[in-house]
Amino acid sequence: MKLIFERSSAGRGTSYLPACDVPSVTPNTELREIALHLPEVPETEIDRHYTELSHQVYGVNTGFYPLGSCTMKYNPMINEAAASLPGFAEIHPLAGDENTQGALEVMKLLEDSLKEITGMDAVTLQPAAGAHGEFTGLLLIKAWHKAKGNDKRTKIIVPDSAHGTNPASAAMAGFEVVSIPSDENGCVDIDALKAAVGEDTAGLMLTNPNTVGIFDKNITEITKIIHDAGGVNYYDGANLNAVMGVARPGDMGFDVVHVNLHKTFSTPHGGGGPGSGPVGCKEFLKEFLPGIQAECTEDGTAFRSVREEHSIGDMRSFGSNFSVVVKALAYVLSLGKTGIRETSENAVLNANYLMHLLKKNYECAYDRTCMHEFVLDLAHLKEEHGISALDVAKALLDAGIHPPTMYFPLIVHEALMFEPTETETKETLEACALAMENILKEALANPEGAHAKPEHTMIRRLDEVGAARNPVIRYTFDSEEK
Amino acid sequence: MGNYVPGTKEEQNAMLKACGFSCFEDLYRDVPEEVFLKRDLDLPEGLPELEVRKKMNALASKNTLFEHIFRGGGSYHHYIPEIVNEIAGRREFLTAYTPYQAEISQGILQSIFEYQTSICELTGMDASNASVYDGATAAAEACAMCVDRKRSRILVSATVDPKILSVVKTYSFGHGSEVVVIPEKDGETDCEALKAALDQQTACVLFQQPNFYGIFENAALICDAAHESRAKAIASVNPVSLALFRTPGEYGADIAVGEGQPLGIPMSFGGPYIGFMACKSAMMRKLPGRIVGQTTDVDGKRGYVLTLQAREQHIRREKASSNICSNEALCAMRVSIYLSAMGRLGLREVAEQCTSKAHYLKDALACAGLTPVFDKEFFHEFVTECADPGAVLSALKKHGILGGLPLGDGRILWCATEMNTKQEMDMTADIVKEVLRK
Numbered sequence: 001m002k003l004i005f006e007r008s009s010a011g012r013g014t015s016y017l018p019a020c021d022v023p024s025v026t027p028n029t030e031l032r033e034i035a036l037h038l039p040e041v042p043e044t045e046i047d048r049h050y051t052e053l054s055h056q057v058y059g060v061n062t063g064f065y066p067l068g069s070c071t072m073k074y075n076p077m078i079n080e081a082a083a084s085l086p087g088f089a090e091i092h093p094l095a096g097d098e099n100t101q102g103a104l105e106v107m108k109l110l111e112d113s114l115k116e117i118t119g120m121d122a123v124t125l126q127p128a129a130g131a132h133g134e135f136t137g138l139l140l141i142k143a144w145h146k147a148k149g150n151d152k153r154t155k156i157i158v159p160d161s162a163h164g165t166n167p168a169s170a171a172m173a174g175f176e177v178v179s180i181p182s183d184e185n186g187c188v189d190i191d192a193l194k195a196a197v198g199e200d201t202a203g204l205m206l207t208n209p210n211t212v213g214i215f216d217k218n219i220t221e222i223t224k225i226i227h228d229a230g231g232v233n234y235y236d237g238a239n240l241n242a243v244m245g246v247a248r249p250g251d252m253g254f255d256v257v258h259v260n261l262h263k264t265f266s267t268p269h270g271g272g273g274p275g276s277g278p279v280g281c282k283e284f285l286k287e288f289l290p291g292i293q294a295e296c297t298e299d300g301t302a303f304r305s306v307r308e309e310h311s312i313g314d315m316r317s318f319g320s321n322f323s324v325v326v327k328a329l330a331y332v333l334s335l336g337k338t339g340i341r342e343t344s345e346n347a348v349l350n351a352n353y354l355m356h357l358l359k360k361n362y363e364c365a366y367d368r369t370c371m372h373e374f375v376l377d378l379a380h381l382k383e384e385h386g387i388s389a390l391d392v393a394k395a396l397l398d399a400g401i402h403p404p405t406m407y408f409p410l411i412v413h414e415a416l417m418f419e420p421t422e423t424e425t426k427e428t429l430e431a432c433a434l435a436m437e438n439i440l441k442e443a444l445a446n447p448e449g450a451h452a453k454p455e456h457t458m459i460r461r462l463d464e465v466g467a468a469r470n471p472v473i474r475y476t477f478d479s480e481e482k
Numbered sequence: 483m484g485n486y487v488p489g490t491k492e493e494q495n496a497m498l499k500a501c502g503f504s505c506f507e508d509l510y511r512d513v514p515e516e517v518f519l520k521r522d523l524d525l526p527e528g529l530p531e532l533e534v535r536k537k538m539n540a541l542a543s544k545n546t547l548f549e550h551i552f553r554g555g556g557s558y559h560h561y562i563p564e565i566v567n568e569i570a571g572r573r574e575f576l577t578a579y580t581p582y583q584a585e586i587s588q589g590i591l592q593s594i595f596e597y598q599t600s601i602c603e604l605t606g607m608d609a610s611n612a613s614v615y616d617g618a619t620a621a622a623e624a625c626a627m628c629v630d631r632k633r634s635r636i637l638v639s640a641t642v643d644p645k646i647l648s649v650v651k652t653y654s655f656g657h658g659s660e661v662v663v664i665p666e667k668d669g670e671t672d673c674e675a676l677k678a679a680l681d682q683q684t685a686c687v688l689f690q691q692p693n694f695y696g697i698f699e700n701a702a703l704i705c706d707a708a709h710e711s712r713a714k715a716i717a718s719v720n721p722v723s724l725a726l727f728r729t730p731g732e733y734g735a736d737i738a739v740g741e742g743q744p745l746g747i748p749m750s751f752g753g754p755y756i757g758f759m760a761c762k763s764a765m766m767r768k769l770p771g772r773i774v775g776q777t778t779d780v781d782g783k784r785g786y787v788l789t790l791q792a793r794e795q796h797i798r799r800e801k802a803s804s805n806i807c808s809n810e811a812l813c814a815m816r817v818s819i820y821l822s823a824m825g826r827l828g829l830r831e832v833a834e835q836c837t838s839k840a841h842y843l844k845d846a847l848a849c850a851g852l853t854p855v856f857d858k859e860f861f862h863e864f865v866t867e868c869a870d871p872g873a874v875l876s877a878l879k880k881h882g883i884l885g886g887l888p889l890g891d892g893r894i895l896w897c898a899t900e901m902n903t904k905q906e907m908d909m910t911a912d913i914v915k916e917v918l919r920k
Binding site: 001003004005012013014015016017020021022023024025026027028029030031032033034036037038039040041043046047049050051052053054055056057058059060061062065067070072073074075076078080081082083084085086087088089090091092093094095098099100101102103105106113116117128129130131132134135138139142143163164165167168169170171172173174177214215216217219220243244245246247248251252262266268269270271272273274275276290312313314315316317318319320321322323324326329330332333334335336337338339340341342343345346348349350352353356369393394397402403408422423424425426452454457458459460461462463464466467468471472473474475 | 485486487488489493494496497498500501503506508509510511512513514516517518519522523524525526527528529530531534535537538539540541542543544545546547548551553555556557559561563565567569571572573574575576577578579580581583584585586587588589590592593595596598599600602603604606608609610612613615616617618619626643645646648649651652653655656657658698702724725726727728729731732733741748749750751752753754755766772773774775776777778779780781783784785786787789790791792794795796797798799800801802804805806807808809810811812813815818819821822823824825826827828829830831832834835837838839841842859860861879884887900903904905907
């Protein structure tokens with residue numbers, strides 16, 4: 001495929017602006033002297049270029065997307081329509097409270113909904129993504145310890161099954177990471193946890209259900225161990241889609257949580273972002289929250305933005321990834337209290353049903369009731385037949401199904417992690433199981449062929465090593481063009 | 483009301499039964515009694531789409547939609563060609579995940595590669611990442627790229643947007659660096675104070691070009707001063723201005739960052755926006771977040787993959803260059819489409835109109851009695867002074883005009899772009915004149 005720059009021809013393009021109606025002024029300052037290569041392409045060609053690109057993208061609208069830990073659920077159309085209303089899209093973030101009453105009310109409604117769903121006392125919508133939320137939550141923990149004079153609490157405990165952002169966020173917040181092993185069920189090893197806590201413990205980062213899709217039965221004991229040691233419990237909301245309306249992090253003993261609006265609350269992933277990672281916390285951490293919170297005035301007739309007195313500051317320039325917040329609110333309003341619970345129940349049902357179907361041909365890493373996701377372990381297949389998780393995933397591309405998450409969590413070495421979500425039909429799950437069965441049959445009959453998958457995609461396996469060794473990360477223009 | 487669950491009750495029961503369960507509660511046997519929620523969530527019942535639409539329309543209508551906008555200060559009102567909205571709204575782009583499965587994600591990967599190319603071109607730098615959350619987090623991440631054990635002081639000019647300074651300070655609370663603010667002098671960085679503050683512990687100097695007041699800094703002087711102390715120079719730039727004015731690459735910055743919102747992204751009450759980051763080759767492997775690289779597939783066809791991933795959290799965990807995972811990919815695509823639509827000449831036209839109109843507005847307001855605070859070369863923002871900015875702004879509001887941003891001390895930060903016409907600027911000046919006469 002041509003790059004947009006390779007479709008460019010000097011002097012072409014579309015004019016979008018009227019001529020300037022005031023005298024031309026050039027400030028007396030240094031001007032750009034180097035050439036500027038931007039595409040010079042008529043609108044027809046731009047349209048075709050991106051349409052061609054869109055044919056080489058796989059979205060939730062294309063087909064089944066059981067990507068574990070990413071909650072690739074359907075993204076409702078009404079949410080998009082709401083976010084693009086001029087009354088939301090054309091509002092300047094510094095227009096002042098009196099001109100943005102609707103926006104503040106949107107924030108307040110979502111803040112309140114998230115408090116109830118997570119069992120927290122306060123919420124900030126400022127973080128722009130899940131990892132940004134983690135960083136925010138950890139800074140709250142740091143600020144609280146600092147205010148109490150706990151200078152020696154420098155360690156954050158993270159299970160070895162955790163998502164990479166957990167230790168990375170802890171490090172960014174200036175903590176030392178203590179990794180603890182998981183037990184045979186992929187859950188927290190209580191003895192290891194007890195051994196790890198001490199006077200240097202700042203807190204624990206955990207997701208429940210955990211990254212192998214199991215609800216940790218010992219959750220209240222775990223959070224109590226941390227509290228007793230003087231630490232704070234952080235809940236990674238990556239897996240909240242399993243338990244909404246069923247169990248709340250606040251009731252499990254967690255003090256601070258982040259949720260991913262782009263997973264659990266149906267806002268689209270956009271090929272990698274924008275997301276939104278609101279952070280909720282218990283009362284004792286509230287005074288440190290960043291950014292602005294929306295608050296109802298005393299007489300209940302208006303809204304205002306407020307800042308906490310001991311705020312850690314700002315996590316980004318403005319109050320939230322607002323249009324993502326609008327989409328999430330539309331979703332919460334659509335679902336309501338019953339729909340939210342049904343969403344989680346069916347996410348768990350779909351995962352168990354798919355696991356039940358796949359178990360006929362594949363081994364589960366943990367053969368028990370799962371939550372919203374589960375992990376297959378292909379270690380035996382690899383050992384006995386040389387067929388890897390990667391081979392099976394790549395074969396799924398030919399079957400028109402987005403592969404599950406590969407090689408995560410790290411504690412299962414040939415892992416394929418499936419998260420079907422609640423928005424898929426029974427037939428879709430059955431078709432996936434059938435595709436997986438056929439892939440296995442074909443791979444067993446021809447193990448060499450399995451390494452050559454995919455065969456039918458427009459681009460096949462790519463040389464990633466070469467890409468990293470000799471990085472070409474921008475297009476270079478011919479020198480005569482300059 | 484709606485929950486987007488496709489299965490009927492009968493289907494759900496059949497699936498439960500097939501797995502050996504009799505009811506939904508069976509699925510949650512691992513949830514201990516004491517945390518199992520025995521009540522409904524305290525939220526309203528769900529609404530059908532028609533009601534949701536009404537509710538969202540009602541909320542949107544509670545915001546004031548201004549016909550004329552003269553406010554910037556980090557978020558700018560520019561024209562967005564319709565093709566940007568149409569293409570970025572395509573469901574394939576909207577609903578895809580991060581392109582980890584490269585074989586079926588070439589469309590997104592290529593669009594990011596094109597975005598990286600455009601950002602390098604605009605800034606005059608060698609390497610760009612695939613975006614971070616916004617301009618302020620880009621600045622904070624750039625500072626983190628420069629900090630190490632020996633050098634942990636970050637110098638930030640007082641003429642940098644205070645919101646960016648706030649974010650740099652928050653991030654620094656995390657990594658434990660010291661942030662020192664270099665004072666301003668007549669609306670510009672005080673370069674003598676900067677030179678005095680630079681030392682062997684200084685990791686970097688962060689400045690803004692044009693600065694928060696719209697004024698052009700002596701960027702080359704700042705970069706040279708930083709380099710004399712072997713510190714890095716980070717320029718936070720307005721991307722539209724780069725079509726016309728000296729680029730970070732030309733004046734010697736090590737890292738260029740900025741808010742990409744002016745390039746085709748609606749103001750949307752502050753987000754999502756996009757932080758762009760570009761640097762010289764030497765620092766490429768310190769860039770945070772995703773980077774797309776060109777390679778070939780097994781058939782020798784050109785293709786694109788996420789590359790240099792050894793920097794990232796999913797490989798390096800606590801040793802990663804940043805924790806960033808989700809970025810602003812769809813906003814990056816908007817930027818690419820915008821730059822393709824406007825083209826080289828179109829973006830230059832936007833920059834020229836911004837400059838010319840801001841200068842016209844400044845003169846018109848000065849004639850109306852609003853005194854400019856600084857007499858410096860500027861881009862599309864400038865500061866005025868008066869006794870009662872509140873009176874000026876509320877009079878403008880009555881005419882559907884969002885005036886400049888009040889900065890305190892009687893100051894207002896004004897902004898003009900290609901969106902503003904001569905007629906509305908004249909009208910604004912007339913209203914201001916009327917207010918000031920009283």
